[in-house]
Amino acid sequence: MSDDFSETAEVIRVPLAPAFQSHISLEEIGESLINGGKCMAISYFGDKEKQPEKSELPDILGTTFSLWEKTDEQLLTLCPELTGYWKFPTKKAGWTWIDAQKKSVMLYRQPCENHFRATIVLGEASVNAVLDSSELSDTLKTKIEETTAYAEGRSILIEIHTEKDLDELLYLLPYKLK
Secondary structure (H helix, E strand, O other), X not given: OOOOOOOOOOOOOOOOOHHHOOOOOHHHHHHHHHXXXXXXXXXXXXXXXXXXXXXXXXXXXXXXXXXXXXXXXXXXXXXXXXXXXXXXOOOOOOOEEEEEEOOEEEEEEEEEOOXXXXXXXXXXXXXXXXXXXXXXXHHHHHHHHHOOOXXXXXXXXXXXXXXXXXXXXXXXXXXXXX
């Protein structure tokens, strides 16, 4: 048996679920495993020592940067006193953009390559109001119903790749204020 696995190794391609796709290349995954299997961040920005700049977003988000900006516009319409800031909550999450009104977080956003992840936490009364809505898409209804209910509410994650994804998020934002 040869010690050189490159001659006998077979390449197996496994599609990743969207929640596990990120900006990290296969070479970097291999490098990470070789270097002790360090945890990789969900956010494009995983280096705790380097806080991102909003000016970096257009290059990272690509065509979805306009969707990020539309989210900003909608949030400011709903909450004129809204502020945003970067936070590094965990090594797994990486740098996350937080939109907050006073001390209440409205939305968490994680930039990824060519898309972003948005998480909104809704209390049970808001969840019930959303689920009772006749305008709710079946996809979003299922997503909400499948989330775990905690004392502080349900965390609803939406991966924003398209206008349709953004519409789901924008539909939920007013319920956050109820």
